[in-house]
Amino acid sequence: xxxxxxxxxxxxxxxxxxxxxxxxxxxxxxxxxxxxxxxxxxxxxxxxxxxxxxxxxxxxxxxxxxxxxxxxxxxxxxxxxxxxxxxxxxxxxxxxxxxxxxxxxxxxxxxxxxxxxxxxxxxxxxxxxxxxxxxxxxxxxxxxxxxxxxxxxxxxxxxxxxxxxxxxxxxxxxxxxxxxxxxxxxxxxxxxxxxxxxxxxxxxxxxxxxxxxxxxxx
Ligand code: MG
Ligand code: ZN
Numbered sequence: 001x002x003x004x005x006x007x008x009x010x011x012x013x014x015x016x017x018x019x020x021x022x023x024x025x026x027x028x029x030x031x032x033x034x035x036x037x038x039x040x041x042x043x044x045x046x047x048x049x050x051x052x053x054x055x056x057x058x059x060x061x062x063x064x065x066x067x068x069x070x071x072x073x074x075x076x077x078x079x080x081x082x083x084x085x086x087x088x089x090x091x092x093x094x095x096x097x098x099x100x101x102x103x104x105x106x107x108x109x110x111x112x113x114x115x116x117x118x119x120x121x122x123x124x125x126x127x128x129x130x131x132x133x134x135x136x137x138x139x140x141x142x143x144x145x146x147x148x149x150x151x152x153x154x155x156x157x158x159x160x161x162x163x164x165x166x167x168x169x170x171x172x173x174x175x176x177x178x179x180x181x182x183x184x185x186x187x188x189x190x191x192x193x194x195x196x197x198x199x200x201x202x203x204x205x206x207x208x209x210x211x212x213x214x215x216x217x218x
Contacts, residue, residue, distance in 0.1 A: 035135070049142060049200070051080060054117075056209065067107075070092070077089035117217050143183075149179055152183060164198065166200055167197050184196070198214060
């Protein structure tokens with residue numbers, strides 16, 4: 001969690017973050033890279049989804065890069081690297097979210113000319129990533145049916161700060177006693193009917209093509 005106690009200081013931190021995010025966005029745009037900030041809780045399936053999308057993009061000759069954001073460790077980094085993604089590991093140390101400056105530093109370590117799409121996997125957290133735009137073209141939030149059917153009601157901010165919301169693991173909804181329609185209705189209500197939550201099952205390769213299309217990655 002944040003140790004920011006003074007409103008003024010928080011304002012400065014967020015303004016500085018917004019400036020750097022702006023620079024990241026221009027940098028990625030200048031290199032013709034389509035970028036997605038992938039947010040979501042721990043275990044929602046962010047890494048698996050990124051790998052699945054990268055495999056599908058590779059078939060069409062579209063090259064994927066990634067920044068693996070985690071508090072510590074290199075598990076996601078290794079999974080993505082083993083899947084052939086040009087990935088950089090980005091450990092935040094104590095922070096529970098990525099910020100634009102971490103992304104800026106990670107971008108310097110990526111062979112920017114060898115990728116067409118960049119996924120930035122944020123730290124597993126549904127709270128503060130919402131406040132820290134990174135400069136990506138799109139912000140996506142991934143939740144899974146295993147988290148219960150009250151996720152939208154509990155974390156409205158992150159859904160309001162995202163362009164795309166994904167409900168993963170729909171194949172096991174009935175086993176965890178979750179009604180997919182409750183989650184989807186909450187989301188639809190929250191966005192004033194402007195957006196529909198997308199469903200997918202990475203494991204069964206359902207809804208992933210639709211997601212890639214919605215993100216305009218191919
Ligand atoms: Mg992960
Ligand atoms: Zn945080």
